[in-house]
Amino acid sequence: MGTNRRKFLNSLLGIGSLGALSAIVYPIISFLIPPKIAEVKINSLKVGPVADFKNNSSKIVKFGRTPVILVRTKNGDFNALEATCTHLDCIVQFKKDTQQILCACHNGIYDIHGRNVSGPPPKPLKQFVVNIIDDEIRITSQDV
Amino acid sequence: MDKKNLLNICSFIFLFSAISLFAVTSNDAPKSSTYEDECINCHIENDIMPEHFSKSDIHWQNGLSCAGCHGGNPNETDEEKAMSISNGYVGVPDKKEIPQFCGKCHSDLEEMQLFQPRIPTDQVSQYYVSTHGKQLKLGNMDVATCTDCHTTHDILPASDTRSTTYAINIPNTCDNCHGNSELMSKYNLESIQVAEYSKSVHGIALLEKLDVGAPACNDCHGNHGASPPGVISISHVCGSCHVNNMNYFNNSTKAVEFSDMDIKGCEQCHGKHLIHKTNDEMISVGEASTCTECHSEGDDGYIAAELIYGKLKKLSSLYDSTKVVSEKVNIMGMNNIEIEYSLKNIRQNLIQSRTLIHTFDTSQVFEKTNEGILASYGALKLADNEIAEYFNRRLGYGVAIFILILLAATLYWKIRSL
């Protein structure tokens, strides 16, 4: 066998190995680079420090694929409820003046604990548990 | 006529022998089944129990004796004495007297509280405000009184599914008279309300989908105080459920214009008994349009309708296509969690836009529709990324496999050449 042919074969083998190696290394490096959304923990969600929430205010947060409304009442109590109205799935809002949850689509009204008070909603809103750990608000699903 | 009576009598004989058999044989039946007095003994013996009598009647169940309503002495065996005026016997009341007859107890809070602390006792006074009650006072014997809706001796609470006043049975109860064209034509009234209602969005919800939250006749007309709603009250009637629509409408310029023109707010576009499920075409300028009933080509309202319809159509078709794409992404085995989340928002925007039409203000409607349209574009972009990723994976796989096969082939060659 000619040396030329052997050389060609060896260099082809070298290139092939290099290619295969990069095909293996590239996914590994990409895997190790953390994605922009650093972490998704869906059964408990850190929402932020207590100081970020004024009394009598609310915020919609994303809990996996469900939106959750976190409400801080006049008295400073926290309450988290699933934010999709049980009538037609609109996103509800917090009414500061009456301390109630309102769905603007059809004027469905829930009380601060998610019980349907008036309007079309057939069921109460699902409640989430709010824990404050080290001054950090954490929402947990009650399912587990 | 005679034949019919005979038939009735026969059926009563059968019914009461069955009832009396039941009364004798069952020990664990409700307390009332053992209830017995001279009225019943004698009436059963002579087969002259009242028509349509039923043991599930609420009065019977609560131990109210015949004498409780009709007076007389139930312990007296002598027929003459038992049913004598001196014993307080009143017998069968005249139709005109029926409201007071029932009101003896039902308007007496102290009496009624024994059974239920929050029980209303204003039925009779409400009744006299109703068109039925007013007519009865004038001596019209065609109108409905208590017994026409509640029956006489088979009265069940409205919560009982067998009751004539149970939500799902109410349209039928009203239709007994209001569907009678002969009777209604005497008063220049239509007799197709229930037939129309049954085909309406409310009727389908109540009668076909058995959604007892859907309004029956009484929810709009009142029950004991039943009367047709007037021009001013109509938006309040609808608004008792459709609150936002009412508020938007009442704050719009249309509210004043309509009432000036004596046009009934909601009814003008949506109809009354035959209220169809709404669709976007109602606000178009096409055939199904309600706007073009007043507006004609070129005027502001016509243009507004055209614009609003265009926007709504765009948003709803975007919503549909986003939904389809999301499903596609899901079937591909890719991640559609974020897309589904956006879909919820888009749907909400669509619902709110449709409600905001009642402001008749294009800028308010567009604010919502644009929000939804933007969200749709965002979601579609996410979906595109996922689909592109799906094909990228296949491409990457192809490249990797190509390199590996090449390597394997050279390796094979190398081994052969060793």
Next chain:
Amino acid sequence: MKNKKIEKVENWLDERYDLSPIRNLIQHKKVPVHGHSIWYYMGGISLFLFMIQVFTGLLLLMYYIPGEDSAYESVQFIITKVDFGWLIRNLHSWSANLMVFFIFIHMFSVFFTNSFRKPRELTWVTGFFLLLLAMGFGFSGYLLPWNELAFFATKVGTDIVAVVPFIGDSLKVILRGGEDVTGATLSRFFGLHVAFLPAIFTTLLVIHLFFVQRQGMSEPEEFEKLTEDQKKYIPFFPNFVLQDALLWIIVLIVLLSLTLFFPWELGLKADALASAPIGIKPEWYFMFMFETLKLLPANIWFIEGEAVGIFAFTIAGLIWMLIPFINFSKKKDLNNKIVRWIGIFSLLYMIAFTIKGYL
């Protein structure tokens, strides 16, 4: 130039660590060539798949968070958010299954070529333990995504332990970390899967490979009977190594294709209160045992049927493990025959009952 530099490094190492055993291995080790040579590669493939397991496993550890609130979510995060996360996770699941599959093939090929006999008894025993550990890896790893199917399969799987007489219940509690399958079980299985089992497995694997290297490739009887001239060999290095590499590349291609076209579904999150879903199945390599236990009557004589089944499998496993040491007959020929029939019976039994489980 280049070779000189390598030589320098080699000399430097040789001076200190004496590289002659490695040099010997490279220069003198040879692999017999005959009709059954193909089976020599099965162990190598299993080894390759094990290496893939180690690498992908380490990568998954970067993102996986054990715990009942986070296990499922973190796996979901890996496959939806992390670049190539779907690839790594699917590679890990697929190569786990293929690894067990090739270990089985490796074992039966060694059995039927009689390679387990003297002097390779201990290689056989360590190999048998490696198989058990691989199955342990499979069982513990199956639960880690904390999805519905895995949850119930683990429930059923750990329930079986309870039928062991006297200590069964305590064993079950120890295995589950409590009375029931809970987050505690998950922590336990996680520990087993990523620390305990790998440590033992690697140790045993090193011993197993050491034995193989010390004794060289086993030669079948027919091959041994040949004259020295007729015996054909290829050098271990580079020929056999390159052939191994070629096969590994082919396995990698198959693995990648399975990964892309038949991804493992994550399914629904485990919910202790949900009713058991239809079609709870153990991993396929437990299927023959699962099916057997299902067929046994509730009581055999006065003992619980499942207990009898487990007892039988334990005995069978022990016999299988100790088969190089057992003499069924003083006549060598008859003994060989009996052993062969035991092997055929076991193989057919496992295949038949596995197929039955999927019908």
